[in-house]
Amino acid sequence: MNFYSSWFSPGLMWAANLALLLLLLPLAPAAWRSMGRHHAATAAALLILALWWSLRAQIGGGQIGGMSYHLLGLALITLMLGSAAALWLGSLMMLAATALFNGAAHLPVTGLNVWCSVVPPVLVSQLLLYGCRRFLPPNLFVYIFINGFLAAAIGMLLAGLCITGALAWSAAFNNEALWHNALPVFLFIAWGEAFLSGLLCAVFVALAPQLMSTFSDERYLRRQNTIW
Template identity: 35%
Template sequence: MGLETLILIALLGVSVSMRPWRLLRGSGSALLTPLFASLTLLPWLWALPRMHAMPLALQLSGACAVTLMLGWPLAVPVLVLVGLLSAIITPAPVAEIVAQIVWFGLVPSTLSLGLGVGLRRWFGERPFLYILGRGFLGTVLCTFAGASLALWMGHDIAHTATALGLVGRWLLAWGDGFMTGMLTAIFVAFKPQWLATWSDRLYLRQR
Protein backbone atom coordinates (compact mmCIF):
# COMPACT_ATOMS: atom_id res chain seq x y z
CA MET A 1 0.00 0.00 0.00
CA GLY A 2 2.94 2.34 0.62
CA LEU A 3 3.94 2.64 -3.04
CA GLU A 4 0.33 3.05 -4.13
CA THR A 5 -0.25 5.78 -1.57
CA LEU A 6 2.84 7.63 -2.80
CA ILE A 7 1.65 7.35 -6.41
CA LEU A 8 -1.79 8.64 -5.45
CA ILE A 9 -0.41 11.59 -3.47
CA ALA A 10 2.14 12.48 -6.16
CA LEU A 11 -0.31 12.43 -9.07
CA LEU A 12 -3.00 14.21 -7.10
CA GLY A 13 -0.48 16.84 -6.00
CA VAL A 14 0.66 17.50 -9.58
CA SER A 15 -2.95 17.69 -10.72
CA VAL A 16 -4.03 20.13 -8.02
CA SER A 17 -0.97 22.31 -8.63
CA MET A 18 -2.26 22.83 -12.19
CA ARG A 19 -5.54 24.25 -10.76
CA PRO A 20 -7.81 22.07 -12.94
CA TRP A 21 -10.96 23.79 -11.67
CA ARG A 22 -10.13 26.61 -14.09
CA LEU A 23 -11.30 24.31 -16.90
CA LEU A 24 -14.84 24.64 -15.58
CA ARG A 25 -15.00 28.41 -16.02
CA GLY A 26 -16.57 30.21 -18.97
CA SER A 27 -16.87 28.00 -22.03
CA GLY A 28 -15.46 25.14 -19.99
CA SER A 29 -18.71 24.95 -18.02
CA ALA A 30 -19.87 22.46 -20.68
CA LEU A 31 -17.54 19.98 -18.96
CA LEU A 32 -19.83 19.98 -15.92
CA THR A 33 -22.11 17.50 -17.68
CA PRO A 34 -19.45 14.79 -18.24
CA LEU A 35 -17.98 15.56 -14.81
CA PHE A 36 -21.25 14.91 -12.97
CA ALA A 37 -21.99 11.94 -15.23
CA SER A 38 -18.63 10.42 -14.27
CA LEU A 39 -19.28 10.95 -10.56
CA THR A 40 -22.74 9.42 -10.90
CA LEU A 41 -22.07 6.35 -13.05
CA LEU A 42 -18.46 5.32 -12.47
CA PRO A 43 -18.72 4.69 -8.69
CA TRP A 44 -21.25 1.94 -9.43
CA LEU A 45 -18.97 0.36 -12.04
CA TRP A 46 -16.05 0.48 -9.62
CA ALA A 47 -18.18 -0.96 -6.81
CA LEU A 48 -19.42 -3.80 -9.02
CA PRO A 49 -16.58 -6.26 -8.23
CA ARG A 50 -17.47 -6.03 -4.52
CA MET A 51 -21.19 -6.43 -5.14
CA HIS A 52 -21.06 -10.00 -6.44
CA ALA A 53 -18.96 -13.14 -6.04
CA MET A 54 -17.48 -14.36 -9.32
CA PRO A 55 -14.15 -15.98 -10.24
CA LEU A 56 -13.29 -12.94 -12.38
CA ALA A 57 -14.55 -9.60 -11.12
CA LEU A 58 -16.23 -7.46 -13.76
CA GLN A 59 -14.06 -4.37 -13.39
CA LEU A 60 -14.61 -1.57 -15.91
CA SER A 61 -12.37 1.44 -15.42
CA GLY A 62 -13.66 4.32 -17.52
CA ALA A 63 -10.50 6.24 -16.59
CA CYS A 64 -9.42 6.88 -20.18
CA ALA A 65 -12.91 8.13 -21.08
CA VAL A 66 -12.83 10.54 -18.14
CA THR A 67 -9.37 11.73 -19.23
CA LEU A 68 -10.52 12.43 -22.76
CA MET A 69 -13.60 14.27 -21.52
CA LEU A 70 -12.10 16.30 -18.70
CA GLY A 71 -8.38 16.41 -19.43
CA TRP A 72 -5.78 14.79 -17.17
CA PRO A 73 -5.50 17.54 -14.50
CA LEU A 74 -9.23 17.43 -13.78
CA ALA A 75 -9.59 13.67 -14.34
CA VAL A 76 -7.21 12.83 -11.47
CA PRO A 77 -9.24 14.34 -8.60
CA VAL A 78 -12.45 13.12 -10.22
CA LEU A 79 -11.14 9.53 -10.32
CA VAL A 80 -10.08 9.80 -6.68
CA LEU A 81 -13.62 10.92 -5.80
CA VAL A 82 -15.02 8.04 -7.86
CA GLY A 83 -12.99 5.59 -5.79
CA LEU A 84 -14.17 7.15 -2.52
CA LEU A 85 -17.80 7.11 -3.65
CA SER A 86 -17.50 3.45 -4.67
CA ALA A 87 -16.27 2.72 -1.13
CA ILE A 88 -19.46 4.30 0.22
CA ILE A 89 -21.58 2.10 -2.04
CA THR A 90 -19.71 -1.08 -1.09
CA PRO A 91 -17.26 -0.63 1.81
CA ALA A 92 -13.83 -2.22 1.54
CA PRO A 93 -10.46 -1.99 3.31
CA VAL A 94 -8.58 1.25 2.70
CA ALA A 95 -5.71 -0.58 1.00
CA GLU A 96 -8.11 -2.12 -1.50
CA ILE A 97 -9.71 1.22 -2.31
CA VAL A 98 -6.32 2.92 -2.75
CA ALA A 99 -5.14 0.11 -5.04
CA GLN A 100 -8.28 0.40 -7.14
CA ILE A 101 -7.92 4.18 -7.46
CA VAL A 102 -4.27 3.87 -8.49
CA TRP A 103 -4.24 0.85 -10.81
CA PHE A 104 -7.70 1.15 -12.38
CA GLY A 105 -7.94 4.94 -12.33
CA LEU A 106 -4.82 7.07 -12.09
CA VAL A 107 -2.37 4.80 -13.91
CA PRO A 108 -4.55 4.24 -17.03
CA SER A 109 -5.40 7.95 -17.03
CA THR A 110 -1.73 8.99 -16.88
CA LEU A 111 -0.72 6.44 -19.53
CA SER A 112 -3.53 7.75 -21.72
CA LEU A 113 -2.11 11.26 -21.37
CA GLY A 114 1.35 10.07 -22.42
CA LEU A 115 -0.09 8.13 -25.35
CA GLY A 116 -2.01 11.18 -26.53
CA VAL A 117 1.12 13.35 -26.41
CA GLY A 118 3.04 10.70 -28.34
CA LEU A 119 0.40 10.29 -31.05
CA ARG A 120 0.18 14.03 -31.62
CA ARG A 121 3.97 14.40 -31.78
CA TRP A 122 4.55 11.45 -34.11
CA PHE A 123 1.48 11.61 -36.37
CA GLY A 124 -0.02 15.07 -35.88
CA GLU A 125 -3.61 16.03 -35.16
CA ARG A 126 -5.74 13.53 -37.05
CA PRO A 127 -9.38 12.83 -36.09
CA PHE A 128 -9.03 9.16 -37.04
CA LEU A 129 -6.07 8.72 -34.69
CA TYR A 130 -7.85 10.59 -31.92
CA ILE A 131 -10.90 8.31 -32.06
CA LEU A 132 -9.19 5.01 -32.84
CA GLY A 133 -5.80 5.60 -31.23
CA ARG A 134 -6.80 7.41 -28.05
CA GLY A 135 -10.44 6.45 -27.68
CA PHE A 136 -10.34 2.78 -28.65
CA LEU A 137 -6.98 0.98 -28.93
CA GLY A 138 -5.22 3.36 -26.56
CA THR A 139 -7.83 2.66 -23.90
CA VAL A 140 -7.36 -1.09 -24.32
CA LEU A 141 -3.60 -0.83 -23.89
CA CYS A 142 -3.63 1.67 -21.01
CA THR A 143 -6.34 -0.15 -19.07
CA PHE A 144 -4.64 -3.51 -19.52
CA ALA A 145 -1.29 -2.03 -18.47
CA GLY A 146 -2.82 -0.73 -15.22
CA ALA A 147 -4.50 -4.06 -14.50
CA SER A 148 -1.28 -5.96 -15.26
CA LEU A 149 0.67 -3.74 -12.87
CA ALA A 150 -1.97 -4.44 -10.22
CA LEU A 151 -1.44 -8.18 -10.64
CA TRP A 152 2.33 -7.71 -10.63
CA MET A 153 2.05 -5.77 -7.37
CA GLY A 154 0.30 -8.72 -5.78
CA HIS A 155 -3.35 -7.83 -6.20
CA ASP A 156 -4.28 -11.27 -7.48
CA ILE A 157 -7.82 -12.12 -8.48
CA ALA A 158 -9.45 -14.40 -5.93
CA HIS A 159 -9.72 -18.07 -6.95
CA THR A 160 -7.96 -17.31 -10.26
CA ALA A 161 -4.42 -18.13 -11.37
CA THR A 162 -2.32 -15.12 -12.28
CA ALA A 163 -1.95 -16.18 -15.93
CA LEU A 164 -5.69 -16.67 -16.29
CA GLY A 165 -6.22 -13.36 -14.52
CA LEU A 166 -4.11 -11.62 -17.17
CA VAL A 167 -6.24 -13.15 -19.92
CA GLY A 168 -9.37 -11.99 -18.13
CA ARG A 169 -8.01 -8.46 -17.67
CA TRP A 170 -7.06 -8.34 -21.35
CA LEU A 171 -10.60 -9.23 -22.38
CA LEU A 172 -12.12 -6.74 -19.94
CA ALA A 173 -9.80 -4.04 -21.30
CA TRP A 174 -11.46 -4.49 -24.68
CA GLY A 175 -14.80 -3.76 -23.04
CA ASP A 176 -13.34 -0.48 -21.77
CA GLY A 177 -11.95 0.20 -25.23
CA PHE A 178 -15.26 -0.32 -27.00
CA MET A 179 -17.09 1.84 -24.46
CA THR A 180 -14.57 4.69 -24.64
CA GLY A 181 -14.16 4.48 -28.41
CA MET A 182 -17.91 4.61 -28.96
CA LEU A 183 -18.35 7.58 -26.61
CA THR A 184 -15.42 9.40 -28.22
CA ALA A 185 -16.83 8.98 -31.73
CA ILE A 186 -20.29 10.14 -30.63
CA PHE A 187 -18.97 13.16 -28.76
CA VAL A 188 -16.64 14.20 -31.60
CA ALA A 189 -19.63 14.18 -33.95
CA PHE A 190 -22.34 15.64 -31.74
CA LYS A 191 -20.89 17.03 -28.47
CA PRO A 192 -17.26 18.10 -29.03
CA GLN A 193 -17.60 20.56 -26.13
CA TRP A 194 -17.74 17.54 -23.81
CA LEU A 195 -14.17 16.60 -24.79
CA ALA A 196 -11.56 18.83 -23.18
CA THR A 197 -8.87 17.07 -25.23
CA TRP A 198 -10.57 17.75 -28.58
CA SER A 199 -10.24 20.92 -30.64
CA ASP A 200 -11.98 21.61 -33.95
CA ARG A 201 -9.25 24.13 -34.73
CA LEU A 202 -6.50 21.52 -34.38
CA TYR A 203 -8.14 18.36 -35.65
CA LEU A 204 -10.45 19.79 -38.32
CA ARG A 205 -8.26 22.77 -39.26
CA GLN A 206 -11.10 25.16 -38.48
CA ARG A 207 -10.36 28.77 -37.56
Protein backbone atom coordinates in the same frame (compact mmCIF):
# COMPACT_ATOMS: atom_id res chain seq x y z
CA MET B 1 -10.25 -4.16 -8.66
CA ASN B 2 -11.72 -4.37 -5.19
CA PHE B 3 -8.76 -4.58 -2.85
CA TYR B 4 -9.37 -5.36 0.80
CA SER B 5 -7.18 -3.92 3.52
CA SER B 6 -6.66 -7.42 4.95
CA TRP B 7 -4.69 -8.34 1.82
CA PHE B 8 -1.88 -5.82 2.38
CA SER B 9 0.35 -4.62 5.18
CA PRO B 10 -0.58 -1.32 6.90
CA GLY B 11 2.80 0.15 6.03
CA LEU B 12 2.34 -0.48 2.31
CA MET B 13 -1.18 0.94 2.32
CA TRP B 14 -0.26 4.15 4.10
CA ALA B 15 2.84 4.60 1.94
CA ALA B 16 0.59 4.32 -1.13
CA ASN B 17 -1.86 6.84 0.38
CA LEU B 18 0.93 9.32 1.09
CA ALA B 19 2.41 8.93 -2.39
CA LEU B 20 -1.03 9.45 -3.92
CA LEU B 21 -1.54 12.59 -1.87
CA LEU B 22 1.81 13.92 -3.08
CA LEU B 23 0.69 13.23 -6.66
CA LEU B 24 -2.77 14.75 -6.39
CA LEU B 25 -2.03 17.95 -4.48
CA PRO B 26 0.13 19.59 -7.20
CA LEU B 27 -2.49 18.60 -9.79
CA ALA B 28 -5.40 20.11 -7.87
CA PRO B 29 -5.31 23.60 -9.47
CA ALA B 30 -5.30 22.19 -13.01
CA ALA B 31 -8.01 19.67 -12.14
CA TRP B 32 -10.35 22.25 -10.59
CA ARG B 33 -9.75 24.72 -13.45
CA SER B 34 -10.70 22.06 -15.97
CA MET B 35 -13.80 21.00 -14.07
CA GLY B 36 -14.76 24.61 -13.48
CA ARG B 37 -14.58 25.43 -17.20
CA HIS B 38 -16.37 22.27 -18.30
CA HIS B 39 -19.34 21.75 -16.00
CA ALA B 40 -21.30 19.62 -18.48
CA ALA B 41 -18.30 17.39 -19.19
CA THR B 42 -17.67 16.96 -15.47
CA ALA B 43 -21.27 15.91 -14.86
CA ALA B 44 -21.12 13.51 -17.80
CA ALA B 45 -17.80 12.09 -16.56
CA LEU B 46 -19.20 11.42 -13.10
CA LEU B 47 -22.23 9.70 -14.63
CA ILE B 48 -20.03 7.53 -16.85
CA LEU B 49 -17.77 6.51 -13.94
CA ALA B 50 -20.71 5.75 -11.66
CA LEU B 51 -22.43 3.65 -14.32
CA TRP B 52 -19.39 1.76 -15.55
CA TRP B 53 -18.02 1.05 -12.08
CA SER B 54 -21.40 -0.24 -10.89
CA LEU B 55 -21.33 -2.95 -13.60
CA ARG B 56 -19.29 -5.43 -11.62
CA ALA B 57 -18.54 -9.11 -12.12
CA GLN B 58 -17.86 -10.73 -8.73
CA ILE B 59 -15.91 -13.98 -8.42
CA GLY B 60 -17.77 -15.90 -5.73
CA GLY B 61 -15.49 -18.87 -5.13
CA GLY B 62 -12.51 -20.87 -6.26
CA GLN B 63 -8.87 -19.88 -6.11
CA ILE B 64 -9.62 -16.24 -6.99
CA GLY B 65 -12.84 -15.91 -5.01
CA GLY B 66 -13.30 -12.38 -3.73
CA MET B 67 -12.02 -10.61 -6.84
CA SER B 68 -14.30 -8.45 -8.96
CA TYR B 69 -14.00 -6.78 -12.35
CA HIS B 70 -15.53 -3.63 -13.79
CA LEU B 71 -14.97 -1.19 -16.63
CA LEU B 72 -12.85 1.89 -15.90
CA GLY B 73 -13.75 4.61 -18.42
CA LEU B 74 -10.70 6.64 -17.43
CA ALA B 75 -9.20 6.92 -20.91
CA LEU B 76 -12.42 8.57 -22.04
CA ILE B 77 -12.51 10.84 -18.97
CA THR B 78 -8.92 11.93 -19.73
CA LEU B 79 -10.04 13.00 -23.21
CA MET B 80 -13.05 14.79 -21.75
CA LEU B 81 -11.32 16.73 -18.95
CA GLY B 82 -7.57 16.16 -19.08
CA SER B 83 -5.33 13.91 -17.01
CA ALA B 84 -5.34 16.01 -13.82
CA ALA B 85 -9.13 16.04 -13.55
CA ALA B 86 -9.31 12.35 -14.53
CA LEU B 87 -6.93 11.42 -11.71
CA TRP B 88 -8.92 13.44 -9.19
CA LEU B 89 -12.30 12.11 -10.28
CA GLY B 90 -10.98 8.56 -10.47
CA SER B 91 -9.48 8.82 -6.98
CA LEU B 92 -12.69 10.24 -5.50
CA MET B 93 -14.73 7.57 -7.25
CA MET B 94 -12.40 4.87 -5.91
CA LEU B 95 -12.84 6.25 -2.40
CA ALA B 96 -16.63 6.13 -2.77
CA ALA B 97 -16.60 2.68 -4.40
CA THR B 98 -14.38 1.25 -1.67
CA ALA B 99 -16.71 2.52 1.06
CA LEU B 100 -19.82 1.38 -0.81
CA PHE B 101 -18.77 -2.08 -1.97
CA ASN B 102 -16.13 -3.08 0.58
CA GLY B 103 -17.08 -1.08 3.66
CA ALA B 104 -15.52 1.89 5.43
CA ALA B 105 -13.10 -0.40 7.27
CA HIS B 106 -11.24 -0.95 3.98
CA LEU B 107 -10.74 2.73 3.10
CA PRO B 108 -7.00 2.61 3.96
CA VAL B 109 -6.42 0.48 0.85
CA THR B 110 -7.88 3.17 -1.45
CA GLY B 111 -4.52 4.68 -2.33
CA LEU B 112 -3.04 1.38 -3.44
CA ASN B 113 -6.14 0.66 -5.48
CA VAL B 114 -5.87 4.05 -7.18
CA TRP B 115 -2.23 3.41 -8.08
CA CYS B 116 -3.17 0.09 -9.68
CA SER B 117 -6.55 0.88 -11.28
CA VAL B 118 -6.69 4.64 -11.92
CA VAL B 119 -3.17 5.88 -12.58
CA PRO B 120 -2.23 3.35 -15.36
CA PRO B 121 -5.12 4.10 -17.78
CA VAL B 122 -4.83 7.86 -17.24
CA LEU B 123 -1.07 7.71 -17.82
CA VAL B 124 -1.49 5.64 -21.00
CA SER B 125 -4.16 7.98 -22.33
CA GLN B 126 -2.09 11.09 -21.65
CA LEU B 127 1.06 9.61 -23.20
CA LEU B 128 -0.78 8.50 -26.34
CA LEU B 129 -2.49 11.88 -26.62
CA TYR B 130 0.89 13.62 -26.40
CA GLY B 131 2.45 11.16 -28.86
CA CYS B 132 -0.34 11.61 -31.41
CA ARG B 133 -0.13 15.39 -31.18
CA ARG B 134 3.65 15.29 -31.48
CA PHE B 135 4.20 12.67 -34.18
CA LEU B 136 0.95 12.09 -36.08
CA PRO B 137 -1.16 14.38 -38.27
CA PRO B 138 -4.14 16.12 -36.64
CA ASN B 139 -6.66 13.71 -38.12
CA LEU B 140 -10.05 12.82 -36.68
CA PHE B 141 -9.50 9.10 -37.27
CA VAL B 142 -6.27 9.22 -35.27
CA TYR B 143 -8.02 10.95 -32.38
CA ILE B 144 -10.95 8.52 -32.20
CA PHE B 145 -9.14 5.26 -32.93
CA ILE B 146 -5.85 5.77 -31.07
CA ASN B 147 -6.87 8.14 -28.26
CA GLY B 148 -10.41 6.80 -27.87
CA PHE B 149 -10.17 3.08 -28.68
CA LEU B 150 -6.55 1.95 -28.41
CA ALA B 151 -5.70 3.98 -25.31
CA ALA B 152 -8.64 2.44 -23.44
CA ALA B 153 -7.57 -1.12 -24.31
CA ILE B 154 -3.91 -0.59 -23.38
CA GLY B 155 -4.87 1.24 -20.20
CA MET B 156 -7.11 -1.63 -19.07
CA LEU B 157 -4.39 -4.19 -19.80
CA LEU B 158 -1.80 -2.19 -17.88
CA ALA B 159 -4.21 -1.82 -14.96
CA GLY B 160 -4.76 -5.58 -15.05
CA LEU B 161 -1.01 -6.20 -14.87
CA CYS B 162 -0.66 -3.78 -11.95
CA ILE B 163 -3.61 -5.31 -10.08
CA THR B 164 -2.39 -8.86 -10.63
CA GLY B 165 1.15 -7.92 -9.63
CA ALA B 166 -0.06 -6.24 -6.44
CA LEU B 167 -2.15 -9.26 -5.49
CA ALA B 168 0.78 -11.57 -6.22
CA TRP B 169 2.93 -9.39 -3.96
CA SER B 170 0.34 -9.57 -1.20
CA ALA B 171 0.18 -13.40 -1.34
CA ALA B 172 -3.60 -13.13 -0.89
CA PHE B 173 -4.14 -15.56 -3.77
CA ASN B 174 -2.32 -18.44 -5.36
CA ASN B 175 0.17 -16.97 -7.86
CA GLU B 176 -0.57 -19.53 -10.56
CA ALA B 177 -4.30 -18.84 -10.27
CA LEU B 178 -3.67 -15.10 -10.53
CA TRP B 179 -1.54 -15.19 -13.65
CA HIS B 180 -3.39 -18.01 -15.43
CA ASN B 181 -7.00 -17.35 -14.37
CA ALA B 182 -7.38 -13.76 -13.14
CA LEU B 183 -5.14 -11.87 -15.58
CA PRO B 184 -6.65 -13.26 -18.83
CA VAL B 185 -10.04 -11.83 -17.84
CA PHE B 186 -8.60 -8.36 -18.35
CA LEU B 187 -7.91 -9.26 -21.99
CA PHE B 188 -11.63 -9.71 -22.57
CA ILE B 189 -12.64 -6.66 -20.54
CA ALA B 190 -10.12 -4.55 -22.48
CA TRP B 191 -12.14 -5.07 -25.68
CA GLY B 192 -15.34 -3.93 -24.03
CA GLU B 193 -13.54 -0.96 -22.50
CA ALA B 194 -12.04 -0.02 -25.87
CA PHE B 195 -15.30 -0.44 -27.79
CA LEU B 196 -17.39 1.69 -25.41
CA SER B 197 -14.71 4.36 -25.02
CA GLY B 198 -14.14 4.60 -28.76
CA LEU B 199 -17.87 4.64 -29.47
CA LEU B 200 -18.61 7.39 -26.94
CA CYS B 201 -15.59 9.35 -28.13
CA ALA B 202 -16.97 9.28 -31.69
CA VAL B 203 -20.49 10.18 -30.53
CA PHE B 204 -19.29 13.08 -28.39
CA VAL B 205 -17.04 14.43 -31.13
CA ALA B 206 -19.92 14.30 -33.62
CA LEU B 207 -22.80 15.49 -31.44
CA ALA B 208 -21.35 17.15 -28.33
CA PRO B 209 -17.74 18.26 -28.94
CA GLN B 210 -18.01 20.63 -25.97
CA LEU B 211 -17.74 17.54 -23.76
CA MET B 212 -14.23 16.79 -25.10
CA SER B 213 -11.79 19.36 -23.78
CA THR B 214 -8.89 17.76 -25.68
CA PHE B 215 -10.73 17.99 -29.00
CA SER B 216 -10.49 21.08 -31.19
CA ASP B 217 -12.46 21.73 -34.39
CA GLU B 218 -9.68 23.97 -35.64
CA ARG B 219 -7.06 21.27 -35.17
CA TYR B 220 -8.91 18.16 -36.34
CA LEU B 221 -11.45 19.42 -38.89
CA ARG B 222 -9.48 21.83 -41.04
CA ARG B 223 -10.15 21.36 -44.77
CA GLN B 224 -6.52 20.78 -45.64
CA ASN B 225 -6.24 17.79 -43.30
CA THR B 226 -5.87 14.43 -45.02
CA ILE B 227 -5.83 10.92 -43.63
CA TRP B 228 -2.04 10.97 -43.33
